[in-house]
Amino acid sequence: MSILVIAEHDNSSLKQATLSVVAAAKAIGGDIDVLVAGENCGAVAEAAAKAEGVAKVLVADNAAYGHFLGENLGELVAEVGKGYSHILSSAGTTGKDFMPRVAALLDVAQVSDIIRVESEDTFVRPIYAGNAIATVKTSDSIKVVTVRPTGFDPVAAEGGSASVEQLDVVKDAGLSSFVGEQKAESDRPDLASAGIVISGGRGMQNGDNFKMLEQVADLLGAGIGASRAAVDAGFVPNDMQVGQTGKIVAPQLYIAVGISGAIQHLAGMSDSKVIVAINKDEEAPIFQVADYGLVADLFEAVPQLEEELKKVL
Amino acid sequence: MKVLVAVKRVIDYNVKVRVKPDNTGVDLANVKMAMNPFCEIAVEEAVRLKEKGIANEIVVVSIGPKACQEQIRTALALGADRGIHIEADGDVQSLDAAKLLKAVVEKEEPKLVILGKQSIDSDNNQTGQMLAALTGMGQGTFASEVVVDGEKVNVTREVDGGLMTLSLNLPAVVTTDLRLNEPRYASLPNIMKAKKKPLDTMSPADLGVEIASRLTTLKVEAPAGRSAGVKVADVAELVDKLKNEAKVI
Numbered sequence: 001m002s003i004l005v006i007a008e009h010d011n012s013s014l015k016q017a018t019l020s021v022v023a024a025a026k027a028i029g030g031d032i033d034v035l036v037a038g039e040n041c042g043a044v045a046e047a048a049a050k051a052e053g054v055a056k057v058l059v060a061d062n063a064a065y066g067h068f069l070g071e072n073l074g075e076l077v078a079e080v081g082k083g084y085s086h087i088l089s090s091a092g093t094t095g096k097d098f099m100p101r102v103a104a105l106l107d108v109a110q111v112s113d114i115i116r117v118e119s120e121d122t123f124v125r126p127i128y129a130g131n132a133i134a135t136v137k138t139s140d141s142i143k144v145v146t147v148r149p150t151g152f153d154p155v156a157a158e159g160g161s162a163s164v165e166q167l168d169v170v171k172d173a174g175l176s177s178f179v180g181e182q183k184a185e186s187d188r189p190d191l192a193s194a195g196i197v198i199s200g201g202r203g204m205q206n207g208d209n210f211k212m213l214e215q216v217a218d219l220l221g222a223g224i225g226a227s228r229a230a231v232d233a234g235f236v237p238n239d240m241q242v243g244q245t246g247k248i249v250a251p252q253l254y255i256a257v258g259i260s261g262a263i264q265h266l267a268g269m270s271d272s273k274v275i276v277a278i279n280k281d282e283e284a285p286i287f288q289v290a291d292y293g294l295v296a297d298l299f300e301a302v303p304q305l306e307e308e309l310k311k312v313l
Numbered sequence: 314m315k316v317l318v319a320v321k322r323v324i325d326y327n328v329k330v331r332v333k334p335d336n337t338g339v340d341l342a343n344v345k346m347a348m349n350p351f352c353e354i355a356v357e358e359a360v361r362l363k364e365k366g367i368a369n370e371i372v373v374v375s376i377g378p379k380a381c382q383e384q385i386r387t388a389l390a391l392g393a394d395r396g397i398h399i400e401a402d403g404d405v406q407s408l409d410a411a412k413l414l415k416a417v418v419e420k421e422e423p424k425l426v427i428l429g430k431q432s433i434d435s436d437n438n439q440t441g442q443m444l445a446a447l448t449g450m451g452q453g454t455f456a457s458e459v460v461v462d463g464e465k466v467n468v469t470r471e472v473d474g475g476l477m478t479l480s481l482n483l484p485a486v487v488t489t490d491l492r493l494n495e496p497r498y499a500s501l502p503n504i505m506k507a508k509k510k511p512l513d514t515m516s517p518a519d520l521g522v523e524i525a526s527r528l529t530t531l532k533v534e535a536p537a538g539r540s541a542g543v544k545v546a547d548v549a550e551l552v553d554k555l556k557n558e559a560k561v562i
Binding site: 067069070071074092093094096097098099100101102103104105107108109110111112113122126127128129130131132133134135136137138139140173174175176177178179180181182183184190192196220237238239244245247252253270273274275276282287288289290291292293294295296301304305308309311312313 | 324329330332339406407408411433434435436437438439440441442443444445446447449450451452453454455457467470471472473474475476477478479480481482485490491492527528529530531532533534535536539541542543544545547548549551552554555556559561562
Protein backbone atom coordinates (compact mmCIF):
# COMPACT_ATOMS: atom_id res chain seq x y z
CA MET A 1 0.00 0.00 0.00
CA SER A 2 1.07 3.55 -0.61
CA ILE A 3 -0.45 6.54 1.07
CA LEU A 4 -0.40 10.15 -0.06
CA VAL A 5 -0.84 12.67 2.75
CA ILE A 6 -1.72 16.21 1.70
CA ALA A 7 0.09 18.68 3.97
CA GLU A 8 -1.87 21.43 5.70
CA HIS A 9 0.17 24.60 5.92
CA ASP A 10 0.21 28.36 5.33
CA ASN A 11 3.14 28.44 2.86
CA SER A 12 5.57 29.18 5.68
CA SER A 13 4.98 26.52 8.33
CA LEU A 14 3.61 23.01 8.47
CA LYS A 15 0.43 22.72 10.57
CA GLN A 16 0.60 20.21 13.39
CA ALA A 17 -2.58 18.63 12.02
CA THR A 18 -0.44 17.18 9.23
CA LEU A 19 1.55 15.20 11.80
CA SER A 20 -1.70 13.70 13.08
CA VAL A 21 -2.69 12.77 9.53
CA VAL A 22 0.69 11.06 9.08
CA ALA A 23 -0.08 9.17 12.31
CA ALA A 24 -3.38 8.01 10.77
CA ALA A 25 -1.44 6.93 7.67
CA LYS A 26 0.93 4.92 9.87
CA ALA A 27 -2.08 3.21 11.45
CA ILE A 28 -3.18 2.14 7.95
CA GLY A 29 0.35 0.98 7.13
CA GLY A 30 2.42 1.32 3.95
CA ASP A 31 4.77 3.84 2.37
CA ILE A 32 3.85 7.40 3.24
CA ASP A 33 4.49 10.30 0.85
CA VAL A 34 3.53 13.87 1.67
CA LEU A 35 2.36 16.35 -0.97
CA VAL A 36 3.07 20.00 -0.19
CA ALA A 37 1.12 22.20 -2.58
CA GLY A 38 1.52 25.94 -2.19
CA GLU A 39 3.47 28.96 -3.29
CA ASN A 40 7.01 29.61 -2.03
CA CYS A 41 6.47 26.76 0.35
CA GLY A 42 10.03 25.35 0.50
CA ALA A 43 10.21 25.70 4.28
CA VAL A 44 7.07 23.59 4.61
CA ALA A 45 8.58 20.87 2.43
CA GLU A 46 11.71 20.85 4.60
CA ALA A 47 9.59 20.51 7.74
CA ALA A 48 7.53 17.70 6.19
CA ALA A 49 10.73 15.84 5.25
CA LYS A 50 11.73 15.75 8.92
CA ALA A 51 8.44 14.25 10.12
CA GLU A 52 8.63 10.72 11.47
CA GLY A 53 7.66 7.98 9.02
CA VAL A 54 7.60 10.01 5.80
CA ALA A 55 9.34 8.38 2.81
CA LYS A 56 9.12 11.13 0.23
CA VAL A 57 7.94 14.72 0.03
CA LEU A 58 6.44 15.91 -3.25
CA VAL A 59 6.37 19.66 -3.77
CA ALA A 60 4.03 21.49 -6.13
CA ASP A 61 5.15 25.10 -5.80
CA ASN A 62 3.13 27.42 -7.97
CA ALA A 63 1.00 30.57 -7.72
CA ALA A 64 -2.03 28.41 -8.65
CA TYR A 65 -1.83 26.76 -5.22
CA GLY A 66 -0.90 29.83 -3.17
CA HIS A 67 -4.36 30.31 -1.71
CA PHE A 68 -5.29 26.61 -1.64
CA LEU A 69 -8.21 27.08 -4.04
CA GLY A 70 -10.30 23.91 -4.01
CA GLU A 71 -10.65 23.74 -7.80
CA ASN A 72 -6.88 23.78 -8.40
CA LEU A 73 -5.92 21.55 -5.47
CA GLY A 74 -8.67 19.11 -6.43
CA GLU A 75 -7.23 18.63 -9.93
CA LEU A 76 -3.64 18.45 -8.67
CA VAL A 77 -4.32 15.91 -5.93
CA ALA A 78 -6.50 13.75 -8.20
CA GLU A 79 -3.66 13.67 -10.74
CA VAL A 80 -0.83 13.00 -8.27
CA GLY A 81 -2.93 10.73 -6.05
CA LYS A 82 -4.29 8.32 -8.64
CA GLY A 83 -1.31 5.99 -8.24
CA TYR A 84 -1.82 5.62 -4.49
CA SER A 85 -4.06 3.29 -2.48
CA HIS A 86 -5.02 6.04 -0.01
CA ILE A 87 -5.21 9.84 -0.14
CA LEU A 88 -5.43 11.48 3.28
CA SER A 89 -5.78 15.05 4.47
CA SER A 90 -6.75 16.84 7.63
CA ALA A 91 -10.45 17.60 8.04
CA GLY A 92 -9.66 21.31 8.47
CA THR A 93 -11.49 23.80 6.28
CA THR A 94 -8.94 23.40 3.46
CA GLY A 95 -9.15 19.60 3.38
CA LYS A 96 -12.94 19.70 3.65
CA ASP A 97 -12.98 22.04 0.66
CA PHE A 98 -10.81 20.22 -1.88
CA MET A 99 -10.93 16.53 -0.88
CA PRO A 100 -14.51 15.82 -2.06
CA ARG A 101 -13.46 17.28 -5.44
CA VAL A 102 -10.59 14.79 -5.51
CA ALA A 103 -12.98 11.93 -4.71
CA ALA A 104 -15.48 13.02 -7.39
CA LEU A 105 -12.76 13.41 -10.04
CA LEU A 106 -11.52 9.88 -9.23
CA ASP A 107 -15.14 8.58 -9.09
CA VAL A 108 -14.72 7.22 -5.57
CA ALA A 109 -16.46 7.83 -2.26
CA GLN A 110 -14.88 9.90 0.50
CA VAL A 111 -14.77 8.88 4.14
CA SER A 112 -14.95 12.11 6.14
CA ASP A 113 -13.51 13.09 9.48
CA ILE A 114 -12.22 9.73 10.75
CA ILE A 115 -11.16 9.37 14.38
CA ARG A 116 -9.81 5.81 14.20
CA VAL A 117 -8.41 3.32 11.68
CA GLU A 118 -9.75 -0.24 11.97
CA SER A 119 -8.02 -1.62 8.89
CA GLU A 120 -6.87 -0.45 5.47
CA ASP A 121 -10.47 -0.08 4.27
CA THR A 122 -12.45 0.37 7.51
CA PHE A 123 -12.61 3.57 9.51
CA VAL A 124 -14.45 4.98 12.52
CA ARG A 125 -16.12 8.39 12.32
CA PRO A 126 -18.63 10.40 14.33
CA ILE A 127 -22.06 11.08 12.84
CA TYR A 128 -25.08 13.03 14.15
CA ALA A 129 -22.83 15.67 15.72
CA GLY A 130 -20.95 13.06 17.67
CA ASN A 131 -24.08 11.46 19.11
CA ALA A 132 -23.28 8.25 17.27
CA ILE A 133 -20.05 6.64 16.12
CA ALA A 134 -20.11 4.75 12.82
CA THR A 135 -17.70 2.11 11.55
CA VAL A 136 -17.55 2.44 7.76
CA LYS A 137 -15.98 0.17 5.14
CA THR A 138 -15.17 1.45 1.68
CA SER A 139 -15.06 -0.75 -1.43
CA ASP A 140 -13.20 1.74 -3.63
CA SER A 141 -9.71 0.98 -4.89
CA ILE A 142 -8.49 4.48 -3.98
CA LYS A 143 -9.56 5.49 -0.50
CA VAL A 144 -10.07 9.23 -0.09
CA VAL A 145 -10.16 10.02 3.62
CA THR A 146 -10.18 13.16 5.75
CA VAL A 147 -8.82 12.83 9.27
CA ARG A 148 -9.94 14.58 12.44
CA PRO A 149 -6.54 15.58 13.86
CA THR A 150 -7.58 15.25 17.50
CA GLY A 151 -8.26 11.55 16.90
CA PHE A 152 -4.57 10.74 16.34
CA ASP A 153 -1.50 11.61 18.40
CA PRO A 154 0.87 13.46 16.07
CA VAL A 155 4.06 11.74 14.91
CA ALA A 156 7.36 13.34 15.91
CA ALA A 157 8.10 16.52 13.96
CA GLU A 158 11.84 15.77 13.91
CA GLY A 159 14.02 12.80 13.15
CA GLY A 160 12.88 11.83 9.67
CA SER A 161 14.92 12.38 6.53
CA ALA A 162 12.60 12.01 3.56
CA SER A 163 13.73 12.86 0.05
CA VAL A 164 12.19 15.97 -1.51
CA GLU A 165 11.04 15.93 -5.11
CA GLN A 166 9.75 18.91 -7.08
CA LEU A 167 6.67 18.27 -9.20
CA ASP A 168 6.11 20.10 -12.41
CA VAL A 169 2.33 19.81 -12.44
CA VAL A 170 0.42 23.06 -12.77
CA LYS A 171 -3.34 22.83 -12.52
CA ASP A 172 -5.11 26.14 -12.80
CA ALA A 173 -8.80 25.52 -13.37
CA GLY A 174 -9.42 29.23 -13.95
CA LEU A 175 -12.76 29.02 -12.13
CA SER A 176 -11.95 30.99 -9.02
CA SER A 177 -9.62 33.66 -7.73
CA PHE A 178 -8.56 34.92 -4.33
CA VAL A 179 -9.94 38.32 -3.34
CA GLY A 180 -8.86 38.78 0.26
CA GLU A 181 -8.83 37.43 3.77
CA GLN A 182 -9.29 38.54 7.33
CA LYS A 183 -7.09 36.54 9.63
CA ALA A 184 -7.64 36.75 13.35
CA GLU A 185 -4.25 38.01 14.58
CA SER A 186 -3.24 36.55 17.89
CA ASP A 187 -0.05 35.69 19.76
CA ARG A 188 -1.88 32.90 21.54
CA PRO A 189 -1.57 29.28 20.51
CA ASP A 190 -3.86 28.05 17.78
CA LEU A 191 -7.05 26.61 19.31
CA ALA A 192 -6.76 23.32 17.46
CA SER A 193 -3.26 22.56 18.75
CA ALA A 194 -3.19 24.36 22.13
CA GLY A 195 -2.39 22.17 25.15
CA ILE A 196 -4.78 24.18 27.30
CA VAL A 197 -7.97 25.88 26.15
CA ILE A 198 -10.16 28.23 28.16
CA SER A 199 -13.58 28.99 26.67
CA GLY A 200 -16.36 31.37 27.56
CA GLY A 201 -20.07 31.03 26.98
CA ARG A 202 -23.20 33.11 27.19
CA GLY A 203 -22.49 33.58 30.89
CA MET A 204 -19.66 35.96 29.97
CA GLN A 205 -22.40 38.52 29.17
CA ASN A 206 -20.32 40.56 26.70
CA GLY A 207 -17.12 40.60 24.67
CA ASP A 208 -15.23 42.87 27.09
CA ASN A 209 -15.52 40.27 29.82
CA PHE A 210 -13.46 37.88 27.70
CA LYS A 211 -10.46 39.98 28.85
CA MET A 212 -10.73 38.12 32.16
CA LEU A 213 -10.20 34.86 30.27
CA GLU A 214 -7.29 36.37 28.35
CA GLN A 215 -5.46 37.10 31.58
CA VAL A 216 -5.85 33.51 32.72
CA ALA A 217 -4.93 32.25 29.25
CA ASP A 218 -1.72 34.31 29.29
CA LEU A 219 -0.69 32.70 32.58
CA LEU A 220 -1.35 29.20 31.25
CA GLY A 221 -0.22 29.69 27.65
CA ALA A 222 -3.73 28.69 26.68
CA GLY A 223 -5.82 29.21 23.58
CA ILE A 224 -9.18 30.97 23.95
CA GLY A 225 -12.42 29.52 22.66
CA ALA A 226 -16.12 30.23 22.95
CA SER A 227 -19.44 28.47 22.77
CA ARG A 228 -21.79 28.97 19.85
CA ALA A 229 -24.08 30.98 22.13
CA ALA A 230 -21.26 33.45 22.81
CA VAL A 231 -20.43 33.71 19.10
CA ASP A 232 -24.06 34.08 18.05
CA ALA A 233 -24.50 36.80 20.67
CA GLY A 234 -21.63 38.67 19.00
CA PHE A 235 -19.27 38.58 22.01
CA VAL A 236 -16.38 37.15 19.98
CA PRO A 237 -15.58 36.25 16.35
CA ASN A 238 -16.73 33.04 14.65
CA ASP A 239 -13.33 31.43 14.43
CA MET A 240 -13.22 31.12 18.23
CA GLN A 241 -16.20 28.77 18.27
CA VAL A 242 -15.62 25.34 19.76
CA GLY A 243 -18.24 22.76 18.83
CA GLN A 244 -19.59 20.51 16.14
CA THR A 245 -19.95 23.41 13.73
CA GLY A 246 -16.79 25.14 14.93
CA LYS A 247 -13.40 23.89 16.03
CA ILE A 248 -12.94 20.39 17.42
CA VAL A 249 -10.39 20.51 20.24
CA ALA A 250 -8.90 17.89 22.54
CA PRO A 251 -6.37 19.66 24.78
CA GLN A 252 -4.83 18.34 27.98
CA LEU A 253 -6.96 20.80 29.92
CA TYR A 254 -10.22 22.44 28.86
CA ILE A 255 -11.74 25.10 31.09
CA ALA A 256 -15.39 25.94 30.31
CA VAL A 257 -16.47 29.23 31.85
CA GLY A 258 -20.13 30.21 31.86
CA ILE A 259 -20.91 27.49 29.30
CA SER A 260 -24.05 25.43 29.90
CA GLY A 261 -22.83 22.50 27.80
CA ALA A 262 -25.17 22.13 24.81
CA ILE A 263 -24.61 18.92 22.82
CA GLN A 264 -23.28 21.08 20.01
CA HIS A 265 -20.50 22.32 22.29
CA LEU A 266 -19.76 18.97 23.91
CA ALA A 267 -19.20 17.47 20.46
CA GLY A 268 -16.27 19.86 20.04
CA MET A 269 -14.44 19.34 23.30
CA SER A 270 -15.47 16.14 25.07
CA ASP A 271 -12.26 14.35 24.03
CA SER A 272 -10.22 16.76 26.16
CA LYS A 273 -8.13 14.96 28.77
CA VAL A 274 -9.28 17.01 31.75
CA ILE A 275 -12.38 19.19 31.70
CA VAL A 276 -13.07 21.94 34.23
CA ALA A 277 -16.45 23.66 34.37
CA ILE A 278 -17.17 26.91 36.15
CA ASN A 279 -20.86 27.77 36.15
CA LYS A 280 -23.26 29.24 38.67
CA ASP A 281 -26.05 26.87 37.62
CA GLU A 282 -25.33 23.57 39.32
CA GLU A 283 -27.81 21.82 37.00
CA ALA A 284 -25.87 22.84 33.85
CA PRO A 285 -25.17 19.79 31.63
CA ILE A 286 -21.50 20.76 31.38
CA PHE A 287 -21.03 19.34 34.90
CA GLN A 288 -21.98 15.88 33.59
CA VAL A 289 -18.79 15.75 31.54
CA ALA A 290 -16.50 17.82 33.78
CA ASP A 291 -13.76 16.17 35.81
CA TYR A 292 -13.75 19.16 38.13
CA GLY A 293 -16.82 21.28 38.57
CA LEU A 294 -17.00 24.57 40.43
CA VAL A 295 -20.44 25.99 41.09
CA ALA A 296 -19.69 29.69 41.38
CA ASP A 297 -20.29 33.10 39.85
CA LEU A 298 -17.67 33.33 37.13
CA PHE A 299 -17.14 37.04 37.81
CA GLU A 300 -15.78 36.08 41.22
CA ALA A 301 -14.21 32.75 40.31
CA VAL A 302 -12.17 33.81 37.26
CA PRO A 303 -10.26 36.65 39.02
CA GLN A 304 -9.65 34.26 41.93
CA LEU A 305 -8.39 31.65 39.47
CA GLU A 306 -5.94 34.19 38.09
CA GLU A 307 -4.66 34.98 41.60
CA GLU A 308 -4.35 31.31 42.60
CA LEU A 309 -2.55 30.44 39.38
CA LYS A 310 -0.05 33.25 39.98
CA LYS A 311 0.80 31.62 43.31
CA VAL A 312 1.53 28.19 41.87
CA LEU A 313 2.94 28.86 38.41
CA MET B 314 -30.93 34.19 -13.21
CA LYS B 315 -32.07 30.76 -12.16
CA VAL B 316 -31.00 29.39 -8.77
CA LEU B 317 -31.09 25.69 -7.89
CA VAL B 318 -31.27 24.78 -4.21
CA ALA B 319 -30.81 21.23 -2.92
CA VAL B 320 -32.46 20.29 0.38
CA LYS B 321 -32.29 17.16 2.51
CA ARG B 322 -34.80 15.60 4.90
CA VAL B 323 -33.07 14.74 8.17
CA ILE B 324 -33.87 14.06 11.79
CA ASP B 325 -35.09 17.29 13.42
CA TYR B 326 -32.31 19.40 14.94
CA ASN B 327 -33.94 19.27 18.38
CA VAL B 328 -34.47 15.52 18.59
CA LYS B 329 -32.20 13.56 20.86
CA VAL B 330 -30.50 10.96 18.68
CA ARG B 331 -30.61 7.36 19.91
CA VAL B 332 -28.54 4.52 18.59
CA LYS B 333 -30.51 1.31 17.92
CA PRO B 334 -29.82 -1.48 20.42
CA ASP B 335 -28.65 -3.80 17.61
CA ASN B 336 -26.06 -1.20 16.50
CA THR B 337 -27.31 -1.09 12.90
CA GLY B 338 -27.99 2.61 12.91
CA VAL B 339 -29.88 5.43 14.55
CA ASP B 340 -33.51 5.01 15.57
CA LEU B 341 -35.63 6.96 13.05
CA ALA B 342 -39.00 5.32 13.83
CA ASN B 343 -41.60 7.89 14.95
CA VAL B 344 -38.93 10.57 15.12
CA LYS B 345 -39.70 14.10 13.97
CA MET B 346 -38.04 14.87 10.63
CA ALA B 347 -37.30 18.30 9.18
CA MET B 348 -35.28 20.16 6.60
CA ASN B 349 -31.55 20.07 7.35
CA PRO B 350 -30.72 23.43 9.02
CA PHE B 351 -27.93 24.28 6.56
CA CYS B 352 -30.39 23.64 3.70
CA GLU B 353 -32.87 26.08 5.27
CA ILE B 354 -30.11 28.68 5.11
CA ALA B 355 -29.57 27.78 1.43
CA VAL B 356 -33.27 28.29 0.65
CA GLU B 357 -33.29 31.59 2.53
CA GLU B 358 -30.26 32.86 0.59
CA ALA B 359 -31.94 32.01 -2.71
CA VAL B 360 -35.14 33.77 -1.63
CA ARG B 361 -33.15 36.87 -0.67
CA LEU B 362 -31.46 36.87 -4.09
CA LYS B 363 -34.91 36.79 -5.64
CA GLU B 364 -36.14 39.62 -3.42
CA LYS B 365 -33.14 41.69 -4.54
CA GLY B 366 -34.11 41.07 -8.15
CA ILE B 367 -30.97 39.04 -8.86
CA ALA B 368 -32.67 35.66 -9.08
CA ASN B 369 -35.84 35.28 -11.12
CA GLU B 370 -36.57 31.61 -10.52
CA ILE B 371 -35.78 29.26 -7.63
CA VAL B 372 -35.94 25.53 -8.24
CA VAL B 373 -35.68 23.29 -5.19
CA VAL B 374 -34.60 19.67 -5.46
CA SER B 375 -34.57 16.88 -2.92
CA ILE B 376 -33.44 13.26 -3.12
CA GLY B 377 -35.07 10.63 -0.94
CA PRO B 378 -38.24 8.75 -0.15
CA LYS B 379 -41.69 10.15 -0.94
CA ALA B 380 -41.80 11.81 2.46
CA CYS B 381 -39.15 14.33 1.46
CA GLN B 382 -41.81 16.10 -0.63
CA GLU B 383 -42.74 17.61 2.73
CA GLN B 384 -39.39 19.42 2.81
CA ILE B 385 -39.79 20.49 -0.82
CA ARG B 386 -43.19 21.99 0.10
CA THR B 387 -41.56 23.79 3.00
CA ALA B 388 -39.03 25.32 0.60
CA LEU B 389 -41.87 26.29 -1.76
CA ALA B 390 -43.66 27.95 1.16
CA LEU B 391 -40.50 29.90 1.95
CA GLY B 392 -40.38 31.28 -1.58
CA ALA B 393 -39.04 28.69 -4.03
CA ASP B 394 -41.00 28.54 -7.30
CA ARG B 395 -41.06 24.87 -8.18
CA GLY B 396 -39.84 21.54 -6.90
CA ILE B 397 -38.12 18.43 -8.20
CA HIS B 398 -38.30 15.24 -6.21
CA ILE B 399 -35.85 12.50 -7.11
CA GLU B 400 -37.45 9.49 -5.54
CA ALA B 401 -34.93 7.07 -4.06
CA ASP B 402 -35.46 4.81 -1.08
CA GLY B 403 -32.58 3.69 1.06
CA ASP B 404 -29.12 5.13 1.42
CA VAL B 405 -28.08 7.67 -1.23
CA GLN B 406 -24.43 8.51 -0.59
CA SER B 407 -22.76 11.82 -1.38
CA LEU B 408 -21.21 10.80 -4.71
CA ASP B 409 -24.53 9.45 -6.00
CA ALA B 410 -26.35 12.53 -4.74
CA ALA B 411 -23.80 14.67 -6.61
CA LYS B 412 -24.33 12.63 -9.80
CA LEU B 413 -28.12 13.03 -9.53
CA LEU B 414 -27.76 16.76 -8.93
CA LYS B 415 -25.37 17.02 -11.88
CA ALA B 416 -28.10 15.55 -14.11
CA VAL B 417 -30.55 18.14 -12.76
CA VAL B 418 -28.02 20.92 -13.35
CA GLU B 419 -27.61 19.80 -16.97
CA LYS B 420 -31.39 19.94 -17.50
CA GLU B 421 -32.08 23.15 -15.61
CA GLU B 422 -28.87 25.09 -16.34
CA PRO B 423 -28.96 27.25 -13.19
CA LYS B 424 -26.46 30.09 -12.76
CA LEU B 425 -26.04 29.34 -9.10
CA VAL B 426 -26.49 26.17 -7.08
CA ILE B 427 -26.81 26.58 -3.31
CA LEU B 428 -26.52 23.68 -0.86
CA GLY B 429 -25.99 23.32 2.87
CA LYS B 430 -22.35 22.66 3.76
CA GLN B 431 -23.29 19.39 5.43
CA SER B 432 -26.30 17.47 6.67
CA ILE B 433 -26.64 16.99 10.39
CA ASP B 434 -27.17 13.23 10.07
CA SER B 435 -24.17 11.91 8.13
CA ASP B 436 -22.00 15.03 8.71
CA ASN B 437 -20.09 14.29 5.50
CA ASN B 438 -19.63 17.77 4.05
CA GLN B 439 -19.08 16.44 0.50
CA THR B 440 -22.04 16.77 -1.87
CA GLY B 441 -21.62 20.42 -2.91
CA GLN B 442 -17.91 20.04 -3.64
CA MET B 443 -18.49 16.78 -5.53
CA LEU B 444 -21.24 18.40 -7.61
CA ALA B 445 -18.93 21.32 -8.41
CA ALA B 446 -16.15 18.96 -9.52
CA LEU B 447 -18.48 16.81 -11.65
CA THR B 448 -19.98 19.83 -13.40
CA GLY B 449 -16.66 21.69 -13.70
CA MET B 450 -17.93 24.60 -11.63
CA GLY B 451 -16.09 26.69 -9.07
CA GLN B 452 -17.13 26.41 -5.45
CA GLY B 453 -17.57 28.76 -2.52
CA THR B 454 -17.84 26.49 0.48
CA PHE B 455 -18.86 27.40 4.07
CA ALA B 456 -20.21 30.76 2.88
CA SER B 457 -20.94 33.58 5.28
CA GLU B 458 -21.61 36.15 2.54
CA VAL B 459 -22.66 35.80 -1.10
CA VAL B 460 -22.55 38.80 -3.46
CA VAL B 461 -23.51 38.32 -7.11
CA ASP B 462 -21.74 40.79 -9.39
CA GLY B 463 -22.55 40.36 -13.08
CA GLU B 464 -21.00 37.14 -14.34
CA LYS B 465 -19.14 36.58 -11.06
CA VAL B 466 -20.08 35.81 -7.50
CA ASN B 467 -17.98 36.84 -4.52
CA VAL B 468 -18.19 34.38 -1.66
CA THR B 469 -16.79 35.04 1.81
CA ARG B 470 -15.96 31.74 3.48
CA GLU B 471 -15.56 30.77 7.12
CA VAL B 472 -12.13 29.14 7.25
CA ASP B 473 -9.76 28.10 10.04
CA GLY B 474 -8.30 31.28 11.47
CA GLY B 475 -10.74 33.76 9.95
CA LEU B 476 -12.54 34.61 6.72
CA MET B 477 -11.50 34.28 3.09
CA THR B 478 -13.17 35.88 0.09
CA LEU B 479 -13.13 34.30 -3.37
CA SER B 480 -14.42 35.43 -6.72
CA LEU B 481 -16.04 32.65 -8.76
CA ASN B 482 -17.12 32.53 -12.38
CA LEU B 483 -20.83 31.79 -12.82
CA PRO B 484 -22.29 29.22 -12.88
CA ALA B 485 -20.96 28.22 -9.47
CA VAL B 486 -21.76 26.14 -6.41
CA VAL B 487 -22.12 27.74 -2.98
CA THR B 488 -22.41 25.80 0.28
CA THR B 489 -23.81 27.60 3.30
CA ASP B 490 -22.39 28.01 6.78
CA LEU B 491 -24.44 28.89 9.84
CA ARG B 492 -24.02 32.63 9.81
CA LEU B 493 -24.89 33.34 6.19
CA ASN B 494 -28.41 34.40 7.19
CA GLU B 495 -31.26 33.70 9.57
CA PRO B 496 -33.99 31.75 7.81
CA ARG B 497 -37.53 33.10 8.00
CA TYR B 498 -40.60 31.13 8.97
CA ALA B 499 -43.21 30.28 6.37
CA SER B 500 -46.49 32.18 6.75
CA LEU B 501 -49.77 30.30 6.68
CA PRO B 502 -50.94 31.88 3.37
CA ASN B 503 -47.61 30.93 1.80
CA ILE B 504 -47.92 27.36 3.09
CA MET B 505 -51.34 27.20 1.40
CA LYS B 506 -49.97 28.68 -1.83
CA ALA B 507 -47.06 26.23 -1.80
CA LYS B 508 -49.46 23.34 -2.19
CA LYS B 509 -50.35 24.60 -5.66
CA LYS B 510 -46.80 25.14 -6.85
CA PRO B 511 -45.49 22.58 -9.39
CA LEU B 512 -43.57 19.58 -8.14
CA ASP B 513 -42.07 17.06 -10.59
CA THR B 514 -41.09 13.58 -9.52
CA MET B 515 -38.42 11.56 -11.26
CA SER B 516 -36.33 8.49 -10.58
CA PRO B 517 -32.55 8.07 -10.66
CA ALA B 518 -33.06 5.97 -13.81
CA ASP B 519 -34.88 8.89 -15.49
CA LEU B 520 -31.72 10.89 -14.89
CA GLY B 521 -29.46 8.09 -16.10
CA VAL B 522 -27.81 7.55 -12.73
CA GLU B 523 -27.29 4.18 -11.13
CA ILE B 524 -27.15 4.23 -7.33
CA ALA B 525 -24.01 2.34 -6.30
CA SER B 526 -23.23 2.53 -2.60
CA ARG B 527 -19.47 2.40 -2.12
CA LEU B 528 -19.55 2.69 1.63
CA THR B 529 -20.99 0.10 3.98
CA THR B 530 -21.78 0.98 7.56
CA LEU B 531 -20.69 -2.02 9.64
CA LYS B 532 -21.99 -0.72 12.93
CA VAL B 533 -23.19 2.37 14.73
CA GLU B 534 -22.50 2.79 18.43
CA ALA B 535 -23.29 5.32 21.09
CA PRO B 536 -20.22 7.41 21.96
CA ALA B 537 -18.26 6.41 25.02
CA GLY B 538 -19.79 8.59 27.67
CA ARG B 539 -17.75 10.75 30.00
CA SER B 540 -18.76 10.45 33.59
CA ALA B 541 -19.15 13.42 35.84
CA GLY B 542 -16.17 14.01 38.10
CA VAL B 543 -16.09 15.82 41.40
CA LYS B 544 -17.33 19.19 42.53
CA VAL B 545 -14.72 21.37 44.16
CA ALA B 546 -15.56 23.79 46.94
CA ASP B 547 -13.54 26.77 45.76
CA VAL B 548 -10.92 28.05 43.34
CA ALA B 549 -8.03 27.15 45.64
CA GLU B 550 -9.11 23.51 45.72
CA LEU B 551 -9.56 23.54 41.93
CA VAL B 552 -6.03 24.81 41.31
CA ASP B 553 -4.64 22.33 43.84
CA LYS B 554 -6.39 19.42 42.07
CA LEU B 555 -5.24 20.56 38.64
CA LYS B 556 -1.66 20.85 39.83
CA ASN B 557 -1.33 17.86 42.15
CA GLU B 558 -4.00 15.35 41.08
CA ALA B 559 -4.54 15.84 37.34
CA LYS B 560 -1.05 17.33 36.86
CA VAL B 561 -2.14 19.40 33.87
CA ILE B 562 -0.77 22.79 34.96
